[in-house]
Amino acid sequence: MRTWQPLGEAALRKLVLAAEAAPSIHNSQPWRFRYHPDTGALTVHSVEERVLPHLDPLGHALHLSIGAALFNLCVAARHLGHEPVVRLLPDPASPHLLASVHMTGHSEAGARAGPDLYAVIPERHTSRVPFDDEPVPGEVLAELVEAAREEDATLHFPEPQEKQRLLALTSEADRRTTMDPDRTEESRRWVHAPDRSGAGMPQEVLGARDTGAHLPMRDFTGLAPGTLPPRRAFERNPTIGLLATRNDHPEDWLRAGMALEHVLLLATAHGLRASLMHQAMEWPDLRWALRDPERGILNAHMLIRMGRADTHPGTPRRPLREVLETGALQERSP
Template sequence: MRPAVLNVPTLEKLVSAAVAAPSIHNTQPWRFRLDPDTVTLEIRAATDRGLRHIDPTGRALHLSGGCAVLNLRVAVAHFGWEPVTRLLPRPDEPELLATVRFGGTASAASTPHLYDALWRRRSSRFPFSERPVPAAVLIELAEAAHAEGALLSRPEPAATDRLLRLIRVAEHRNTADPDRAAESRRWAHDPNGEALGMPPETLGPQDFRERIPMRDFGAHRHPAELTARPFENRPSIAVLSTVHDRRTDWLRAGQALERVLLVATAHDVRASLLHQALEWPDLRDQLGQVPDDRHTHAQMVLRLGYGPEGPPSPRRTAQQALAEEPLSVAR
């Protein structure tokens, strides 16, 4: 495929693809800037949309940014360019998470099914069926994570039980902590025209059996206030981790997470993210020991299965994401 001309409609499509990525509490903590001289898109952290209490180190913000970088890479390749990516390219500009330069013609190894999947990918916080995910699909998901420098492990049943207990502890802590609870409630609301946050229809119910600790975004202190339904008896859980735990590792983990989610979407496998225990250092440290005896740094816990497609969350437009930078490319 020959590269397209980078005009305003193409640029807006590329940024819209990046913005379609998942982000913690749908904060969409990124901004984009085009350098027309080098034909490079910069992905910058929107720290004003960071979660000061839930994500004080910015790790989840970097994961979210990494997801956007992966989507942008997929879209750039779809339009015929080779995406040349650099992470944290300027140490004196810590808010600059990555750059993606539009290189020569994309290689034949590009994966068009991922471009289609990025528009369809949604988190599903609803009960899944008892139908198992085929082993071949699980292997493909692990390979997708490995391609981005991360590990995707599936703990054995006993380790899964321990992992779910850690997440349950974290969920109780989140609900009881007034600052974190208030921050969560701020982003769980009827958007009323805003393109950020979690509308009520996306939040999903709680597990009636209290086996799978789904996040209570409203931070209710009384479980009777929450809608509850029975979830799957044996959830399919996977842990995404990295060997190191630097900012670059967080960005790589975000790219790995999104590649896993896109491959899952291409196979019609639903996914929800169980992030609660990763927000507490002592619990996160224990998560890194769940899959096996090696100590790794857990970056995300995924629940996989077959079930209803999650409703779409609102997204900012490409014009909004590029609002700080005038669109000056050719039409």
């Protein structure tokens, strides 16, 4: 029988601060954490008012976002000496309860080879700037593929012809979204100067448009007058990875989010930056077209562009008091 370890306030703060450093669609940060001192459970919930109903009507991106936060939480738990025991979708009667985590006192961190992922959590930021033309070393790509596999997902780096097909589908998604007034208005609402909410995207993080028009960087402003980002020359041969899973249920979406963050943190540890291309996932027929059954790519979740670049500003985060609910906390803390 396992003995769950209670969490003190300091440990709880570290866990949640690490979790909320994860990426989320439009920096919506659609999560809330709740600690239950009576059971030792830390539960992760979705937040209704942070859903994007036009861009993400099924909650696919929401689950990816919360899965990424959950992975960070587990990394922080191991850093603190715990081994997290995770249950996804633990209560079918509570659709907003997406995961529960208990902590044991026996971390496997010492047995895990590779970079210290906890140390790079603050360094990981989505970067929408041009990367240099230096290819990512094959041994690093192999490590990233293995990181996704550890979370029950696959990461595929396509050959040039297939890569162009995937980017063309992403461009078509951008075109459709720009022509959809509900979707463009929804995106614009999340672009604003930093405010007390800590969510959304300041103008300076939106990045640039590709002068060659071969890399479809998302336009969050919907071509609104006076808001168009500048044009810059992007890399001619981008490194693009396609993240996928065999099945396509909400639990698989959460696992894909965990795989995504594992890949992003490992890439950061290797000095890489990444930008995320979710546009084609937001149109069911285009997402279906991303499939490649011969390579086991059945359900696509994200295109990940990687490379080396200068530091890019990060997005703000919501205050801890707004994302963490606690009962009477235990006094001791690791």
